[in-house]
Amino acid sequence: MRRPLAAFASAIVLVLFLAPAAPATAPIQVRISEPATFVLSGSDFCGFDVQAEIEQKFKAITFTGDRGTWVTTLTVGKINVVLTNLDTGESIRLAIPGPGFIDVDGNLVTGTGPWVIFIEGHIQYLVGHITFAPDPFGVRAVEVRGRIVELCDVLA
DSSP: OHHHHHHHHHHHHHHHHHSOOOOOOOOEEEEEOOOEEEEEOTTTTTSSOEEEEEEEEEEEEEEEOTTSOEEEEEEEEEEEEEEEETTTOOEEEEEOOOOEEEOTTSOEEEEEEEEEEEETTEEEEEEEEEEEEEETTEEEEEEEEEEEEEHHHHHO
16 A cells, blocks of 8 residues: 555646646846935925935836736835925935835836825825825825824925
């Protein structure tokens, strides 16, 4: 009884190890490292102009399905932002590496970790698990399991 069982187990192991691997498409990786500086108008956000200086060195990694169709993109890496109240000179520096997950339409849908988002009347620092929805200024958080800090109040 032991020999047939051992032979059967050996056959299963051989089939598992010798079976051809399913073809996989390597993820597409795009490195983004250009700094960006822009001014957020006081009439749209905090009531005073805010300069945003972004230092970034991150990758957008796009995963595809078995037929080469885009499935999702993940953003990972270093992103820092310095926000400065242009009236007072008050500034804050934040590390906001995410990561984030982007759907097939190119919309940021979820994020974890720290984020800064710009929505009408607000500049928000979010930490936790965040669900996003499109917004005229980019994205807005529709659910945050974590904390939200109003950065306009911090910079005022």
